[in-house]
Amino acid sequence: MTTPVSGVPAIEITGLSKSFGTVRALDGLDLTVMPGEVAGFLGPNGAGKSTTIRVLLGLLRADAGTARMFGRDVWHDAVALHRRIAYVPGDVSLWPNLTGGECIDYLTRLRGSGDRKALRARRAELLERFELDPRKKARTYSKGNRQKVALVAAFLSDAELYILDEPTSGLDPLMESVFTAHVREVKEAGRSVLLSSHILSEVEKVCDTVTIIRNGAAVEHGTLDELRHLTRSSVTAVVGADPARVSALGSLESVNGLRTTTSDGTTQVTFHADNARIGEVLRALPGLDVHGITVTPPSLEELFMRHYGDVIEADEAAAENAGQAGSR
Amino acid sequence: MSAVVTAPRGGRTAASSSRSTLTGTGRLVRFMLRRDRLRLVIWTAVVVAVYAASFAPDGEYEVLRDDAEAREKRALVLSAPVMTMLAGPGYGLDDYTMGAAVANELILWLVLTLAVMSILQVVRHTRSEEESSRAELVRAGVVGRHAPPVAAMIVVTIWNVVIAAASWAVFVGMGLPARDSFAMVAGLALAALVYAAVALVAAQAMESGGGAIGVAFAVLGGTYFVRTLGDLQERHGGALSWFSPIAWVQQTRAFVDLRWWPLAWCAVAAVVLLVVAGMLASRRDFGAGLVAVRPGRAGARPFLRGPVALAWVRQRAGMLWTAFGLGVFWLATGTILEQVPEMGEALAENPLYARMMAGTEAEQIRAFAGMIGLFAATGAAAYAIVMGTQVKADEETGRAELVLARPVGRVRWLAANTLVTLLGAVFVLAVGILAMAWGAELTGLEAVGPGDFARLGVAYLPAVAVYAGLAVAVHGWAPRATGVVWAVFGWSLAVGILADVLGLPDQARALSPFWWVSDVLTEGAEWGHVAGLAGVAAVLLVLGLAGFRRRDVPSV
Numbered sequence: 001m002t003t004p005v006s007g008v009p010a011i012e013i014t015g016l017s018k019s020f021g022t023v024r025a026l027d028g029l030d031l032t033v034m035p036g037e038v039a040g041f042l043g044p045n046g047a048g049k050s051t052t053i054r055v056l057l058g059l060l061r062a063d064a065g066t067a068r069m070f071g072r073d074v075w076h077d078a079v080a081l082h083r084r085i086a087y088v089p090g091d092v093s094l095w096p097n098l099t100g101g102e103c104i105d106y107l108t109r110l111r112g113s114g115d116r117k118a119l120r121a122r123r124a125e126l127l128e129r130f131e132l133d134p135r136k137k138a139r140t141y142s143k144g145n146r147q148k149v150a151l152v153a154a155f156l157s158d159a160e161l162y163i164l165d166e167p168t169s170g171l172d173p174l175m176e177s178v179f180t181a182h183v184r185e186v187k188e189a190g191r192s193v194l195l196s197s198h199i200l201s202e203v204e205k206v207c208d209t210v211t212i213i214r215n216g217a218a219v220e221h222g223t224l225d226e227l228r229h230l231t232r233s234s235v236t237a238v239v240g241a242d243p244a245r246v247s248a249l250g251s252l253e254s255v256n257g258l259r260t261t262t263s264d265g266t267t268q269v270t271f272h273a274d275n276a277r278i279g280e281v282l283r284a285l286p287g288l289d290v291h292g293i294t295v296t297p298p299s300l301e302e303l304f305m306r307h308y309g310d311v312i313e314a315d316e317a318a319a320e321n322a323g324q325a326g327s328r
Numbered sequence: 329m330s331a332v333v334t335a336p337r338g339g340r341t342a343a344s345s346s347r348s349t350l351t352g353t354g355r356l357v358r359f360m361l362r363r364d365r366l367r368l369v370i371w372t373a374v375v376v377a378v379y380a381a382s383f384a385p386d387g388e389y390e391v392l393r394d395d396a397e398a399r400e401k402r403a404l405v406l407s408a409p410v411m412t413m414l415a416g417p418g419y420g421l422d423d424y425t426m427g428a429a430v431a432n433e434l435i436l437w438l439v440l441t442l443a444v445m446s447i448l449q450v451v452r453h454t455r456s457e458e459e460s461s462r463a464e465l466v467r468a469g470v471v472g473r474h475a476p477p478v479a480a481m482i483v484v485t486i487w488n489v490v491i492a493a494a495s496w497a498v499f500v501g502m503g504l505p506a507r508d509s510f511a512m513v514a515g516l517a518l519a520a521l522v523y524a525a526v527a528l529v530a531a532q533a534m535e536s537g538g539g540a541i542g543v544a545f546a547v548l549g550g551t552y553f554v555r556t557l558g559d560l561q562e563r564h565g566g567a568l569s570w571f572s573p574i575a576w577v578q579q580t581r582a583f584v585d586l587r588w589w590p591l592a593w594c595a596v597a598a599v600v601l602l603v604v605a606g607m608l609a610s611r612r613d614f615g616a617g618l619v620a621v622r623p624g625r626a627g628a629r630p631f632l633r634g635p636v637a638l639a640w641v642r643q644r645a646g647m648l649w650t651a652f653g654l655g656v657f658w659l660a661t662g663t664i665l666e667q668v669p670e671m672g673e674a675l676a677e678n679p680l681y682a683r684m685m686a687g688t689e690a691e692q693i694r695a696f697a698g699m700i701g702l703f704a705a706t707g708a709a710a711y712a713i714v715m716g717t718q719v720k721a722d723e724e725t726g727r728a729e730l731v732l733a734r735p736v737g738r739v740r741w742l743a744a745n746t747l748v749t750l751l752g753a754v755f756v757l758a759v760g761i762l763a764m765a766w767g768a769e770l771t772g773l774e775a776v777g778p779g780d781f782a783r784l785g786v787a788y789l790p791a792v793a794v795y796a797g798l799a800v801a802v803h804g805w806a807p808r809a810t811g812v813v814w815a816v817f818g819w820s821l822a823v824g825i826l827a828d829v830l831g832l833p834d835q836a837r838a839l840s841p842f843w844w845v846s847d848v849l850t851e852g853a854e855w856g857h858v859a860g861l862a863g864v865a866a867v868l869l870v871l872g873l874a875g876f877r878r879r880d881v882p883s884v
Contacts, residue, residue: 061878112735
């Protein structure tokens with residue numbers, strides 16, 4: 001199989017909307033995944049990740065907007081497109097009376113099997129790496145093991161695009177790293193991946209680009225570097241200068257949330273600096289007798305929280321109110 | 329487990345530690361009763377309805393009260409060996425009073441009903457809870473190790489006592505002797521508790537709820553056959569009969585010559601089984617069984633390579649069991665067709681059968697066989713609905729999604745399930761009709777020949793297909809409304825049984841697909857209508873597939 005390098009996006013969604021009754025699950029979502037790209041798809045439960053994926057799979061019909069995979073309509077060409085993709089749901093349900101091995105074989109055969117011998121070897125390898133016993137009845141599998149069945153079936157198919165909807169929920173950390181390794185393999189082979197998740201460290205490890213979705217619309221999209229560039233790094237410095245001079249830093253436009261603590265004649269100063277104007281900060285620092293400095297780019301979690309910070313604040317406020325009401 | 333922690337007031341360690349494994353039983357009992365309040369009402373209503381139907385004015389038992397001739401005729405019918413299979417050991421046949429008839433004919437069916445209820449109930453609250461992780465949540469609370477099974481047994485005992493009390497009130501209200509009535513309803517409750525205890529043992533042994541129910545049902549079936557063989561061996565029951573709780577109730581000779589001691593066997597068996605269950609429960613780990621689940625195939629058989637094959641794998645066991653169970657029943661029915669005219673005179677006064685029992689003996693037999701054919705078709709229709717609506721669960725759980733995300737079109741997936749369902753329904757109907765024909769053949773019946781049976785089966789087939797089509801149509805357009813299919817089914821059942829009694833107009837009867845077929849063996853089937861039904865089934869099917877193509881999966 002040749003590496004797909006054509007310019008046609010693996011996934012191209014524009015202005016996608018979908019409502020269930022009065023609930024607006026998707027509200028003008030845009031999302032693009034280029035060939036060979038591993039795209040992270042972030043958002044808390046209920047943000048619309050699974051709805052998006054079901055639209056992509058041709059299971060749900062969009063109310064407005066377009067969704068295409070490899071340039072073809074996801075609804076009309078569903079069956080043809082499904083020959084080129086592999087899918088892992090977040091909550092896997094299997095046929096209780098079949099064994100895990102039977103489920104894997106059945107799902108694999110639905111795609112039409114290619115080279116039988118190679119397939120068998122690959123199957124054995126995947127079963128071993130995911131430590132899955134294929135002889136157990138599906139009804140007796142734990143959530144993690146059912147997830148493994150779906151993962152093995154997905155990685156067994158030689159797909160051009162892998163659509164993974166919270167694929168590691170229920171997996172232990174060891175299995176999670178096996179999963180990460182497989183995503184990297186797939187990426188090296190030039191395939192595309194859409195990884196929906198709320199495990200940010202996982203996304204940070206394997207994804208090239210990230211889309212953050214909120215209330216059914218994308219609120220952030222770009223490579224991790226781009227996203228970081230648009231945001232602030234946190235700076236911690238230990239300085240020997242007079243605290244009064246240090247607090248003058250706060251007047252710089254690029255500095256936010258300045259805090260200082262003084263002990264034993266040195267002052268520890270922490271603040272957030274706009275990445276785009278970090279030079280301003282660097283020019284101001286030499287006069288402060290810097291003993292040590294660390295500059296940390298924002299973690300994905302911080303990026304994520306910037307978009308959901310208000311939710312958390314509202315929650316905290318609500319908790320506080322409830323606490324006050326309770327103490328009254 | 330520390331007795332000090334779980335039983336704070338426990339001064340005597342030994343006593344309190346045995347009690348501590350039962351901590352929380354009372355709360356669990358209350359919780360289970362709350363969870364099951366609707367079920368209890370329904371099951372009680374079902375049992376009471378059985379009595380109400382049997383005891384209705386002009387009902388089959390009521391006529392026995394004052395009519396000596398009717399008593400003799402009924403006794404004659406019931407003394408046939410086949411009727412021994414479907415009733416009891418035949419106490420009181422020489423003076424077949426109303427009470428004797430009730431005991432002889434109803435105990436078997438009531439024990440079966442109550443046993444099924446008790447088995448499902450016990451497993452539902454023990455092994456099924458353990459299998460899902462709900463019991464883990466409960467057991468992590470202040471709840472002793474033995475509390476859930478003990479609570480389940482207490483609840484099922486309460487149920488049976490409630491039902492027995494209601495039954496006793498009905499019996500006494502009908503003017504039956506209070507003492508004998510009490511023996512019968514108490515016997516029924518005790519026998520049900522024996523099966524509940526069997527279920528409890530099975531729940532310890534098997535790792536899955538389904539497995540436990542299967543074992544308990546197998547025991548129920550086994551005890552039925554042992555009882556039947558014993559009663560066939562010898563009038564009033566042979567040695568074999570005494571190995572069955574069903575016989576223990578029948579052998580009280582209620583309403584004939586009451587004796588209490590057979591009920592002691594029920595009590596002894598229940599206690600022994602409960603002790604066994606307790607011992608097993610103390611030894612095993614949470615979630616574990618004694619019979620380990622056997623490992624299955626590491627890979628699928630070569631033929632499992634498409635939706636049709638998968639649907640077949642999933643439906644075949646249900647199909648074979650349904651065909652077998654109904655087949656045995658229709659076989660037995662086939663063997664008694666010959667005796668219909670004898671029964672007929674007793675039944676002629678019953679408005680249910682009055683129309684059928686006019687005419688010559690041969691005509692009566694043909695009319696009766698036609699009605700049984702309708703019931704066989706009704707059974708096949710129920711099978712088609714159950715299997716045809718399975719796709720709904722597939723969608724709800726996400727199994728459908730797993731398949732539809734592969735290169736499998738929606739129409740292919742739904743059509744595959746429907747095809748297998750339809751073939752299964754045809755099989756169930758064919759086996760039923762063949763079994764009945766075989767039964768008739770065994771008794772040398774001439775009034776209804778093989779050709780008639782074949783015509784019966786073919787005539788009802790399209791009507792059965794209409795139900796499969798209806799299930800698909802509803803699933804395609806309004807998957808949450810599968811109740812509609814059952815409503816139509818319930819209606820046609822009512823039309824089939826009660827239309828003449830209630831004097832329903834034809835417009836109301838026409839809502840039943842079966843009505844269009846007409847009386848196949850007496851007036852001849854309306855073949856035009858039959859073809860029309862086939863057309864309707866096809867249209868429903870196409871409609872359903874079209875609807876399924878355009879809607880969301882799963883529909884929310």
